[in-house]
Amino acid sequence: MSHRKPRPSRNPLTSKAFRLGLLAAGIATAAAAAPAQAAAPSSHLPRVAVANDGAHTHANQAHHTQVQDTLTVHQFGTVIAAGVRNQANAISSGCSVDDHCRSVALSFQVVTMAGTHTHLNAVNLSDAVNKHCDGCQTLAGAYQFVVSTPRPFTLDSTAQRGLADVHRRLDALTRSTDSAADLQQQVDRLAAEVKAILKTAVDGADFAPDVAVHRRFDGGWR
Template identity: 50%
Template sequence: MLTTVCLTGLATTAPADAVSGSRVTAGAGIALDEARSQANPRHRADYDDEFTIHQLGTVLGAGVRNRAIARSTGCSLERPCRSVALSFQVVTATGAARLNASNTSSAVNDHCPGCQTFAGAYQFIVSTPYRFTLTQATRNQLAVYERRLGALERSREPIGTVKNHADTLAAEVVSLLQDAVANTPHGPAVNSLNLRPTVTLRRHID
């Protein structure tokens, strides 16, 4: 599901073994994030969450990737496993004429009857034609959401409930980012091709 919003409504990547982080080189920004969990008979409950903010600044283009991977392996129906991976990636970029975004999730039960396995990847991209940075107040609120995400992925609620809470949290993040963009003074545009600020959510669950 992809929803792009220009300050009006709802709007959210990483290869195997990637290390979370971001960098800007020669005008190109890169952001990578991944949450990965794996449950098995020796470790029947496993959880991982990422909530990362990347402020790329002014860039010509950006490649951003976010991924959540959850796997349950070899548990029995009598002693099932539970594996939950949730990754929230927030990226801000100014003047990016080209944006390559990837957001994926994968949840696998491998010979694991009755196991609960859930992966959710949520990618939030804020693109503006003028210089934009998150205020400390906005970052403080995002930190509150980060703590809520950590509590959610460790909860023992049914997977359907976890998914619903994750969606609700994502909607709150979008609303916060929309307000942050709307309330930022608009300076001169650094890229005349990108005339409107956008808040975009990419959501993939499995």
């Protein structure tokens, strides 16, 4: 009796993602499994794309200052559906007013995709928690930028340089000792710059862009 070898299954999840870099250690992943001919953003083959990014910090008596920031860009091209998740979590625990902790997590996620009837499931979350930590500084900010166009496009070198510059300043800001109020205002200004960069990049195309911004900011100090 002969046995036929099972044919390998094909993965329907495809995406094309590139990073502008993580200047602080972090987690930013995108599912990417695609036939070679479907890799380019200009492809019109129906596909599903997913991305999961985030920044997570936990400060305590052993590690009084914990900070992390990410700015990750995913260019999906033409898709029939996309699931994107961005999350920032900051925890401070076990410190005191005289020996306080600082925990800052900031995550920027940029997603571009094309299609006329695309189904999008976008989740953007932030959570800052003080656990028995009087006087601790705990800040979490999640910013999600979704660019949707009828036809695929690629961010040009000018847009990429602009986003890289924002990331450098975000990294410096994350490591600063600015107050919670000042930090939030400055991060909001950087987010406004990201939106402007994306809108300018798409305005050069011959279609009206849709740049959606989802913002969640949580925290302060006690």
